[in-house]
Amino acid sequence: MTSETFTQVGKRFWDSIQSLFANDTFAYITKRLVQAAITLLLASALCFTITQLAPGNFLDKYENMPQISQETIEQLREQFGLDKPAVQQYWIWLKQILTQGDFGFSFENRRPVSELLWERVPPTLLLAISSLIATWAIAIPLGIIAAVHQNKRLDRVLQVVSYTGQGFPAFITALLLLYLAQNTSPLFPIGGMTSIDFPDLSLGGKIADLAWHMILPTIALSITSFAGLQRLMRGQLLDVLRQDYIQTARAKGLPENRVIYVHALRNAINPLITLLGFEFAGLLGGAFITENFFNWPGLGKLVLQAVRQQDLYLVMASLMMGAVMLIIGNLLADLLLKVVDPRIKLENLK
16 A cells, blocks of 8 residues: 555544544533543442441341350451441542452452342343333333324223323232242243253253243333333323424325324424433332342342341442443433434433
């Protein structure tokens, strides 16, 4: 290649880099990530303060055990860093995260917190994402159907379904589904993430076995969210269908399906997308309850055990993970909103 060709390639590469950094989306993401770092720092300080306000600590349960000497308890206190002031504990923990990616040590499990999270986060995310997909795939079409057939028999039936779904908390739904599984066994698995012979199955068999075990937990996690989202979709679409521009589109003779699915739905769905981030973070909280009922090996049992045992750094890591999921969910919702409606300017989103 000649020097002129190298110059042209270099110029094109530099132009592409400049266009990337000049892109509004890139600038918006960068700004949000900076804001997220500050938010996480403040959230970590607040969460650490709240955990320190709780009476006692992890070692209190050993105080009344005669077989454990006071010297041993003091050695453990020093080993875990519980003998230091709370401010110093927080600073050491934060410094380890920033410099080593180390989230601390689990007192109860005697293992690094990062290892425990690496094992438990994927099953919880799998359950939360599958529930989110199922919720939107069912609630949006039913909300549209209810709005199109407003005040008709089908609309009333769907309203009863949505009200009933919202009236059942996640743990009640999980109990009913668990009772169903016990009385219809082996139609549905009673608990767990996989079967006993899972390692011996083929790739397709492993996927099918995992999907089979996900059915009931996904339903339990989706019912309440699905009911609320269906009602919201119905209300938003009805509001849009009353707008003047929809009446104008109908007066021009456009097909009704085009009016609903092209003109009305695009505007009606925008408020739902803005709720996506909060809904995703909320599903993680609901997954904790569902996981305990269905013996799902996710974060649920781990976090509840950590709270009961006052396993400080494991509790902190789980709280921070919830904050991270909320931030990521909101960022993805904003970007998706821009994709759905190009008229929206990212810099105008708060």
